[in-house]
Amino acid sequence: xxxIVILAGKKALAHLRDNGLRARDVAIVPAAAGGxxxxxxxxxxxxxxxxxxxxxPRERTLIGASIGAWRMAAACAADPxxxxxxxxxxxxxxxxxxxxxxxxxxxSCRAVLHGVIGGHEAEILDxxxxxxxxxxxxxxxxLHAPRSKASAATGFGLAVLGNFAARTQLxxxxxxxxxxxxxxxxxxxKARFDAFDTHFAALNRDSxxxxxxxxxxxxxxxxxxxxxxxxxxxxxxxxGLIDYHLxxxxxxxxxxxxxxxxxxxxxxTRMVPGWFDKTLPWRHAARGRHRDWLxxxxxxxxxxxxxxxxxxxxxxxxxxxxxxxxxxxxxxxNWKRAIGEAERLRDAFAAFxxxxxxxxxxxx
Numbered sequence: 086x087x088x089i090v091i092l093a094g095k096k097a098l099a100h101l102r103d104n105g106l107r108a109r110d111v112a113i114v115p116a117a118a119g120g121x122x123x124x125x126x127x128x129x130x131x132x133x134x135x136x137x138x139x140x141x142p143r144e145r146t147l148i149g150a151s152i153g154a155w156r157m158a159a160a161c162a163a164d165p166x167x168x169x170x171x172x173x174x175x176x177x178x179x180x181x182x183x184x185x186x187x188x189x190x191x192x193s194c195r196a197v198l199h200g201v202i203g204g205h206e207a208e209i210l211d212x213x214x215x216x217x218x219x220x221x222x223x224x225x226x227x228l229h230a231p232r233s234k235a236s237a238a239t240g241f242g243l244a245v246l247g248n249f250a251a252r253t254q255l256x257x258x259x260x261x262x263x264x265x266x267x268x269x270x271x272x273x274x275k276a277r278f279d280a281f282d283t284h285f286a287a288l289n290r291d292s293x294x295x296x297x298x299x300x301x302x303x304x305x306x307x308x309x310x311x312x313x314x315x316x317x318x319x320x321x322x323x324x325g326l327i328d329y330h331l332x333x334x335x336x337x338x339x340x341x342x343x344x345x346x347x348x349x350x351x352x353x354t355r356m357v358p359g360w361f362d363k364t365l366p367w368r369h370a371a372r373g374r375h376r377d378w379l380x381x382x383x384x385x386x387x388x389x390x391x392x393x394x395x396x397x398x399x400x401x402x403x404x405x406x407x408x409x410x411x412x413x414x415x416x417x418x419n420w421k422r423a424i425g426e427a428e429r430l431r432d433a434f435a436a437f438x439x440x441x442x443x444x445x446x447x448x449x
Contacts (some may be wrong), residue, residue, distance in 0.1 A: 088391040088429040091437065091446045094380040097346055097366035098338055098448055104121035104400025105441040106383065108141035109121065112338055112345035114160075115155025118301075118360065121401035122254055122352040123152035125387065127173045127424050130156060134165040137438065142214050144343065146269055150220035150324030150331060151301040152176075158202055158297055161209040161217050168201060175200045177420045180413040181406060191298075191308045192310045198297055200275055207289050216269035217288060220324030220331070221262045221299045224309075228258055229319050233436060234305070234313040241304055248361040250367065253280040261327050264288040271339035279375075281327055286316040323360065330356040332378065339381040347382040352400055354386050379449050385434055387427075395423045 104110065116123065136260030138145070155172060162168035169218055175197045180187065190363075191398035202209060209217060224231070227240030240258060251445040265271060267287050274283065288296060291314035299310035299321035309319040330351065338344035355369055356379075363370035370379065393398055397408075397417035411415035437445060 086390050087346035087388055089433045090388045092384040092449045093383045093446050094449045096380040097371050097383045100148045106438050108138050110345045111348045113146045113347040115331040115349050117330045117351055118153055120152055120403045122158055124424055125400050125427045127169050128188040131166045131170045132431050134160040137290050146215055148218040150328050154219040154297055155320055157217055158209055161206045161215045163208040172201045177417055186435030187308050195298055206293055216266035218263055218265035219296045220302050220328045222259045222322045222324055222326045223262045223319040225258055225260055225347050240440045245361055250382045256280040259327055278334045284317050325360045327359050329360045332356050332358045334378045335382050336378050336380040346400045349382055349384045351384050351386050
């Protein structure tokens with residue numbers, strides 16, 4: 086009945102056997118897209134960034150898409166425990182009418198972000214040890230600057246069809262833009278590693294709110310973002326469209342002098358490359374030709390037994406908005422119950438750190 090599952094790449098597995106999991110060895114923390122699912126890590130995030138990682142200060146790359154980028158921005162606040170609390174409360178308590186407009190959803194998300202990072206921008210950008218990177222997507226072709234909803238629908242329709250044929254074809258329609266801390270060269274991302282063109286833009290006080298909003302902007306559900314200061318011109322959407330579960334070439338840092346482990350709290354043991362791959366069971370990063378990217382990765386996920394203890398026996402997710410409809414109180418109550426239950430994820434992981442039980446660890 087363990088509440089967590091731990092998976093490790095071959096280098097990470099050897100490291101855990103020899104050294105356990107030490108905070109000083111964690112070089113990168115990724116955070117996936119996935120909307121409300123990310124809220125399940127509130128208690129774990131508060132412990133990791135509130136006490137465990139600060140006890141072993143070093144430069145660390147925090148990289149995320151969508152809700153993952155919002156979580157990593159909260160981690161960079163001077164008081165991350167309070168920032169994660171604000172994120173969980175504001176996200177959970179946001180309500181919508183039965184059929185909200187894209188503008189209303191956009192305005193609501195902007196309000197959540199302002200409540201989390203407003204007045205804390207300098208802390209986030211100038212953190213002494215953390216280097217924040219926000220994944221976004223910029224449109225190409227019909228999606229570069231669609232003039233109508235119909236044009237965008239056609240562009241995304243072609244993107245879905247191309248992606249079904251081969252993930253490489255999605256690169257004809259979308260490209261990656263990473264907004265990042267200029268103090269961190271992220272050499273492991275800058276050498277080309279897949280079919281997608283990748284651009285890099287500086288994360289600063291002007292671009293931070295827009296980049297975080299863009300990173301979580303779902304097509305048609307929200308208004309696309311454009312005119313981000315210092316970024317390539319074009320139309321921006323959710324970074325999860327390309328990098329849903331951040332299947333990135335992490336192993337490039339394994340042999341670097343400042344390298345180390347990648348610690349990935351994730352809400353599932355499956356790493357889906359892109360958002361359009363969710364319904365394609367054969368698209369799985371750990372089974373693909375880039376499996377070696379995960380050699381130095383430690384993934385921590387809720388166990389099936391833990392999920393059975395949650396309301397509706399699952400993580401909070403966007404389908405809950407439809408399931409609960411206008412019964413906002415019931416949804417909010419059950420989301421907060423799930424977040425509270427996730428104290429067990431935190432406690433189980435902290436116990437593993439204190440006394441590693443390798444029986445919990447399975448190879449990726």
